Amino acid sequence: MLSQQLDTLTVHAGEDGNSYGSVTTPVVRSAPFVFATTADLISFMAQKEGRRTTDRVEYGRYGNPTVRAAEKKLAALDGGEDAVLLSSGMAAITTLFLAYLRPGDHLLMTNDVYRRSRQFGETFLRQMGIQVSMVPPQVEAVAAALRPETRMIFSETPTNPFLRVVDVDAIGRLGRERGILTAIDATFATPVNLRPLAHGVDLVVHSVTKYLGGHNDLIAGVVIGAEAKVQPLRTLQGILGNIISPDTAYLLLRGLKTLSLRVRRQNENGLAVASFLEGEAKVAKVYYPGLPSHPDYEVAQRQMDGFGGVVSFMLHADLMQTAHFVDALQLSAIAPSLGGVESLVSQPALISYYGLTATERQALGICDGLVRFSAGIEDSDDLIADFVQALERIVY
Numbered sequence: 001m002l003s004q005q006l007d008t009l010t011v012h013a014g015e016d017g018n019s020y021g022s023v024t025t026p027v028v029r030s031a032p033f034v035f036a037t038t039a040d041l042i043s044f045m046a047q048k049e050g051r052r053t054t055d056r057v058e059y060g061r062y063g064n065p066t067v068r069a070a071e072k073k074l075a076a077l078d079g080g081e082d083a084v085l086l087s088s089g090m091a092a093i094t095t096l097f098l099a100y101l102r103p104g105d106h107l108l109m110t111n112d113v114y115r116r117s118r119q120f121g122e123t124f125l126r127q128m129g130i131q132v133s134m135v136p137p138q139v140e141a142v143a144a145a146l147r148p149e150t151r152m153i154f155s156e157t158p159t160n161p162f163l164r165v166v167d168v169d170a171i172g173r174l175g176r177e178r179g180i181l182t183a184i185d186a187t188f189a190t191p192v193n194l195r196p197l198a199h200g201v202d203l204v205v206h207s208v209t210k211y212l213g214g215h216n217d218l219i220a221g222v223v224i225g226a227e228a229k230v231q232p233l234r235t236l237q238g239i240l241g242n243i244i245s246p247d248t249a250y251l252l253l254r255g256l257k258t259l260s261l262r263v264r265r266q267n268e269n270g271l272a273v274a275s276f277l278e279g280e281a282k283v284a285k286v287y288y289p290g291l292p293s294h295p296d297y298e299v300a301q302r303q304m305d306g307f308g309g310v311v312s313f314m315l316h317a318d319l320m321q322t323a324h325f326v327d328a329l330q331l332s333a334i335a336p337s338l339g340g341v342e343s344l345v346s347q348p349a350l351i352s353y354y355g356l357t358a359t360e361r362q363a364l365g366i367c368d369g370l371v372r373f374s375a376g377i378e379d380s381d382d383l384i385a386d387f388v389q390a391l392e393r394i395v396y
Contacts, residue, residue: 006077006191007260014072015253027250028065033057062238066246070253071222074212077191077256078204080224084234085249087242089187089207092221093117094124095242096205097152099232100181103129105151110137110166112159112365113185115352139170146178156185157194158300161312161348161372162365163287165296168303172200181229187211187339192263193306202229210339211309214255214262220244262341262377266309269343269375269383274311276384282391284369287312309375310338319368321394322347326371328390331383338374343383346372 004012015025035041035058044056057063067085075083086092097120101107109121111134121132131149135141137159153175157166168184175182183203184196190211196204206212208220223233237243267290274288286293289300290307300307315322326334332345336352346352348370353361358368375383 009073009076010259011257013076014069014074025066025069025250025253027246029246030064031060033059061241061243064243064246064249066253067244067249070249070256073253073256074206074208074222075224077259078186078224079191079195079197080204080226080230082227082230082234083222083224084230084237085208085244085252086221086223086233086237087244088219089205089209089221090116090120091242092205092207092223093185094120095233095236095240096183096203096223097121097125097130097154098240099236101125101128101130101151104131104149106131106133106147106149108133108135108142108145108150108153110135110142110155110159110164112137112162112164113154113156114160117154117156117185137164137166139167139174142171143174146174146180150178150180152181152183154183154185156188157196158188158289158308158310160188161287161310161370163188163289163294163308163310163312165289165294165300165304167299168194168196168199168201172196172202175202176200183223188308188310189304190259190263190308190339192260193267193304193308197225199303202226208252209337211263211266212256212259212339213252214259214340215251216335216337216340216342216344218248218251218255220248220252263309264306265377266339266375267306269378269380270307270309270311272380273373273375273383273387274313276387277311277313280391282316282394284314284316286314311373311375313371313373314367315369315371315394316396317369317394319349321396322369322371323350325390325394328393329386330389331378331386332373338372340374341377343376343378344374348372 071083133145135145155166182201184201185205187207187210203225206222208222271290277283278286288311326347332343335344348366349368353366
């Protein structure tokens with residue numbers, strides 16, 4: 001078989017089992033799947049009991065041909081043997097933790113992660129008797145916090161919202177040396193910019209809702225890795241039932257075909273906007289790993305092929321001045337997600353941390369002037385012009 005590059009895999013990977021003659025993988029809407037004979041059923045069950053992944057399924061909660069095609073494509077893009085699609089990015093993370101952690105185990109998580117990921121660890125897992133530690137997204141901090149009972153190291157890269165870039169080579173090496181499972185949420189990077197499995201990490205997680213879907217019209221999550229490491233999640237999914245529909249898988253397959261094209265444009269737009277903002281007097285600080293001012297710039301340069309479309313920045317502004325700036329943007333809709341073809345903007349203090357007091361937000365580094373911008377595929381000059389006019393609306 002020909003060796004295929006990422007751009008080719010986005011189009012062709014996983015879609016070679018179509019028996020209908022259609023160019024695109026069809027949407028297979030069926031709950032049960034029939035067997036021609038009892039002998040066929042017995043053969044299938046023997047395979048299943050042997051924990052060998054098969055494209056054949058007997059019931060929709062355990063798999064679907066359209067979903068399986070999307071899983072194969074996602075596995076190929078990240079260089080994994082297998083992938084399991086789940087009903088959301090959070091479903092992927094929570095199922096990962098539940099599949100691998102037991103009472104008495106220790107989870108080591110970096111602290112600059114999505115709020116709900118941290119919340120699940122600090123509340124639900126601790127209630128289950130699982131110890132959880134939060135440390136800065138630096139290898140030295142991770143290594144210092146390891147315990148004999150540490151079962152998993154989990155981090156995002158780049159992180160949300162400050163875009164810290166963890167050294168995944170070092171994380172993977174730590175895991176191998178200590179026999180600890182390592183998992184990286186690479187939603188902000190995508191396989192276009194970073195493939196953690198190639199750096200020795202065990203499992204990679206994506207909120208498929210974001211860049212992989214790419215059009216703000218689906219919700220899903222995925223965990224990718226070696227087949228033996230993915231299998232516990234697939235088994236648990238059959239119990240929890242947190243599956244995606246074949247229609248969602250179809251939208252995902254369609255979106256993935258343009259992943260490289262979209263992300264490369266978003267890389268360009270992200271860098272252009274970040275570079276512009278860094279020179280603006282009303283901007284106190286810009287967080288973007290493609291800028292030399294970022295604390296993880298050298299790590300990002302070494303391990304990433306692009307720096308993504310998300311730019312976080314701090315304005316010299318209070319809560320309402322920042323809100324007026326956000327309202328003034330004409331090309332960026334106010335919304336909590338990211339990674340689609342349309343640019344989106346959010347004010348974390350109001351959209352993600354609204355229920356916390358100003359003091360509680362400050363303790364997490366969420367200041368009133370913090371803004372997170374997700375670049376779409378618009379013209380970068382137009383995006384920058386929009387930022388210029390919105391910044392002019394900030395009056396002290």
